[in-house]
């Protein structure tokens with residue numbers, strides 16, 4: 471079979487730029503070169519798209535090379551080169567990458583792409599929309615409220631009372647659109663709430679406040695289009711601090727432990743996998759995604775969130791769970807790209 475050309479798109483404007491670079495390096499290093507020819511397309515921190523040649527030079531020069539300015543898509547090369555690819559692998563985390571924007575651009579170019587489509591990506595990025603959808607689908611989720619900037623800033627007292635009546639303490643305040651725990655605070659009491667709101671509002675106009683759920687953090691890897699499957703082995707994150715914040719996710723000295731498999735009973739793991747399937751389908755995900763839960767000591771599972779572009783280095787949870795379930799990293803990448811091509815052929819990319 472002739473090799474097919476894959477545009478690996480990474481970097482971008484979000485706070486998760488660095489993480490994206492790491493994911494992309496791993497993916498590009500592991501793609502099966504007998505099946506796929508890699509065309510790296512880097513997006514700088516300011517949103518400028520680099521041509522394949524510029525991207526290769528920047529990759530060789532190191533992460534700082536992606537700091538340069540320039541307008542989005544101003545580079546002549548990038549779009550034309552994207553157009554010459556058979557399939558795209560978007561690995562831009564966060565805003566403009568994971569939220570449906572990049573997927574929309576790819577729809578318009580007509581190039582099949584890996585992972586969730588426009589709508590599922592948009593919902594996946596917005597914790598308020600996502601929670602509403604899960605609740606509607608009968609998925610157990612933590613009690614929560616959604617507040618907008620004017621409600622929080624206009625009359626702080628009213629917002630606080632609303633949170634106390636509907637959610638209580640401890641609670642988690644989050645920017646509705648976010649990732650990597652950026653802007654998230656655990657508020658243990660009334661005193662914490664003001665600062666917690668401000669931290670969330672620094673990143674978004676909309677704040678989600680959620681009741682804190684006691685339990686292990688369990689993650690499930692999904693793969694598939696119309697008939698998705700959950701990886702046989704589910705994983706567990708054991709943060710080395712109060713919750714899984716930015717540093718416990720990425721700091722070099724983080725003591726966070728990834729347990730594969732999770733330290734839960736087999737029947738609990740089975741229920742989590744079934745719930746993960748329901749959440750994936752409720753959101754209309756395609757290709758792949760990682761679905762996260764809290765599991766209480768009594769085995770009760772609460773849906774937390776779906777990540778449509780999860781961390782993708784070879785040691786990230788998403789690929790590790792597939793590896794532990796018998797699907798090695800390289801084959802997983804081929805499966806994801808084949809699913810993209812299959813969806814493209816159906817013309818059902820949205």
Ligand SMILES: Nc1ncnc2c1ncn2[C@@H]1O[C@H](COP(=O)(O)OP(=O)(O)O)[C@@H](O)[C@H]1O
Pocket residue numbers: 612642644648649650651652654680681682683684687713714715762764774775
């Ligand atoms: N309702 C909750 N109960 C307990 N812990 C929570 C809750 N919400 C968030 N957390 C903690 O904060 C982390 C990040 O929250 P999450 O909603 O997953 O946002 P992100 O999209 O940034 O990963 C979680 O992994 C967990 O450690």
Ligand SMILES: [Mg+2]
Pocket residue numbers: 650762775
């Ligand atoms: Mg999370």
